[in-house]
Amino acid sequence: MLLAVFVCAACGLVYELALVALGSYLLGDTITQASIVLSVMVFAMGVGSLASKGLTARPAFWFAVIEGALSLVGGLSVLALYAAYAYLSLYQPALVLCAFAVGALIGAEIPLLMELIQRIRRQDAADAVADLFAADYVGGLLGGLAFPFLLLPIFGLVEGALIVGAVNAVVGMWVVLWLFRSSLRRRSRVLTTSAMVLVVAVLAAAFAYSGRFEVTARQALYRAPIVHAERSDYQEIVVTRTTDGLDTRLFLNGDLQFSSLDEYRYHEALVHPALDGERGSVLVLGGGDGLAVREVLRYPDVEEVTLVDLDPAVTRLARTDPEISRLNDDSLDDPRVEVVNTDAFNWLRENGRRYDAIIADMPDPDDVATAKLYSVEFYGLVRNALAEGGRLTVQSGSPFFAPKAYWSIGASLEEAGWTATPYQVDVPSFGNWGYFLAAAEGGGEDGPELSLPSDAPDLRFLSGPVLQAAAVFPEDRSRESTGGVRPSTLLDPAVIGYEQDPEAWAGY
Numbered sequence: 001m002l003l004a005v006f007v008c009a010a011c012g013l014v015y016e017l018a019l020v021a022l023g024s025y026l027l028g029d030t031i032t033q034a035s036i037v038l039s040v041m042v043f044a045m046g047v048g049s050l051a052s053k054g055l056t057a058r059p060a061f062w063f064a065v066i067e068g069a070l071s072l073v074g075g076l077s078v079l080a081l082y083a084a085y086a087y088l089s090l091y092q093p094a095l096v097l098c099a100f101a102v103g104a105l106i107g108a109e110i111p112l113l114m115e116l117i118q119r120i121r122r123q124d125a126a127d128a129v130a131d132l133f134a135a136d137y138v139g140g141l142l143g144g145l146a147f148p149f150l151l152l153p154i155f156g157l158v159e160g161a162l163i164v165g166a167v168n169a170v171v172g173m174w175v176v177l178w179l180f181r182s183s184l185r186r187r188s189r190v191l192t193t194s195a196m197v198l199v200v201a202v203l204a205a206a207f208a209y210s211g212r213f214e215v216t217a218r219q220a221l222y223r224a225p226i227v228h229a230e231r232s233d234y235q236e237i238v239v240t241r242t243t244d245g246l247d248t249r250l251f252l253n254g255d256l257q258f259s260s261l262d263e264y265r266y267h268e269a270l271v272h273p274a275l276d277g278e279r280g281s282v283l284v285l286g287g288g289d290g291l292a293v294r295e296v297l298r299y300p301d302v303e304e305v306t307l308v309d310l311d312p313a314v315t316r317l318a319r320t321d322p323e324i325s326r327l328n329d330d331s332l333d334d335p336r337v338e339v340v341n342t343d344a345f346n347w348l349r350e351n352g353r354r355y356d357a358i359i360a361d362m363p364d365p366d367d368v369a370t371a372k373l374y375s376v377e378f379y380g381l382v383r384n385a386l387a388e389g390g391r392l393t394v395q396s397g398s399p400f401f402a403p404k405a406y407w408s409i410g411a412s413l414e415e416a417g418w419t420a421t422p423y424q425v426d427v428p429s430f431g432n433w434g435y436f437l438a439a440a441e442g443g444g445e446d447g448p449e450l451s452l453p454s455d456a457p458d459l460r461f462l463s464g465p466v467l468q469a470a471a472v473f474p475e476d477r478s479r480e481s482t483g484g485v486r487p488s489t490l491l492d493p494a495v496i497g498y499e500q501d502p503e504a505w506a507g508y
Contacts, residue, residue, distance in 0.1 A: 009139030041103030048107025067172025075165015232313035259429035287361035290328030421447030
């Protein structure tokens with residue numbers, strides 16, 4: 001019986017972690033998703049415990065029923081929530097409902113388990129509680145460790161949840177049929193056995209169909225056909241391509257990284273202002289698609305480029321996908337380029353080199369993991385890696401759609417000792433997009449001069465007049481119009497605390 005408690009507790013924690021992980025994959029805000037799941041589930045466990053008081057007269061039968069229901073709800077939860085997100089745009093209400101159902105069923109287990117244990121061996125209440133919760137907590141440890149180190153790497157989120165649901169059903173229901181068969185009426189035994197077989201069959205069918213479902217549901221999220229999709233150790237990577245082959249797009253966790261139709265606008269604006277000066281050695285932080293590196297390598301006097309990107313799956317894709325490698329001119333295979341796949345924050349802490357120019361092409365700060373890459377502490381580390389007189393450019397999101405987050409990045413740079421010049425351009429696939437050009441010294445009180453190198457190559461978009469216009473912000477998107485911003489730090493990540501402007505999105 002305690003073994004059943006152990007296994008069921010492990011399964012319950014896996015359901016909980018799966019809901020948190022799915023929310024972070026789809027929406028990015030891990031803290032919010034974890035808070036919703038944990039708070040709703042704990043509340044629901046209390047409700048379930050109270051509700052199960054009336055079921056203790058027939059604890060074996062009702063425990064089997066609850067385990068069957070929990071196996072179905074928990075095992076199918078990821079599929080159901082993904083469908084709600086892809087087809088109905090009702091993810092948050094579905095998440096609350098699902099978390100409540102799982103929590104209530106887990107909570108209903110406890111009184112029934114206590115009654116069943118007492119029927120096997122009468123003991124003091126304190127001893128029974130100690131045995132029950134020891135098995136429960138140790139099972140939780142197993143489930144918590146198995147989820148990231150076994151289930152996700154081997155089976156993935158959808159299949160992993162379905163397998164756990166099947167294990168939950170077999171262990172939870174079979175232990176009743178084995179240990180308490182004499183206390184069950186014949187009809188109850190038949191019903192319990194049939195229900196167990198049915199639950200496992202449903203989960204098995206869902207497992208068999210899950211691959212096709214995931215492909216279909218994922219395609220519903222994107223306008224163009226998906227030509228590549230994978231889940232790396234860090235994120236979901238999707239490449240779409242229109243049927244005419246003219247528009248290739250890369251998405252990471254659902255966020256657009258570039259469109260082949262206009263990526264040159266984004267990357268020209270990001271890279272070339274940083275290279276108006278010494279540029280023998282250049283550091284690119286992020287930018288695993290190789291497109292920023294392509295722009296850097298257009299200068300023949302660049303001797304070496306170090307690219308630091310977390311995910312080896314992205315840099316591998318940039319090298320092997322024919323269209324992406326064509327777009328980046330095989331930049332990552334250039335002998336001057338060194339690719340380092342590691343966390344940029346930790347790499348900078350250990351780095352002892354200095355670079356003539358640094359380009360920060362990081363993913364948007366929509367989660368704690370990425371918000372640290374826009375923090376005062378991060379920019380302090382970047383400053384230590386920049387040679388005297390060097391320049392830094394930072395992609396900073398949209399001053400139109402999320403003005404407070406944009407200006408917060410500028411405040412963080414200033415807090416870390418930089419002088420920064422804001423500028424913004426239009427990238428049709430993104431909309432209005434902003435950057436900061438920063439210098440650690442010699443940039444003047446108002447920031448470094450926004451300029452192009454005198455020997456800049458022929459550019460499709462960027463020019464001196466375009467840069468002059470880029471430095472002008474309308475009054476309704478100026479720093480003063482935001483009502484005040486604060487720097488972002490590791491312990492107080494301001495950049496993810498600001499909602500995007502709903503009026504701007506409505507117009508868009």
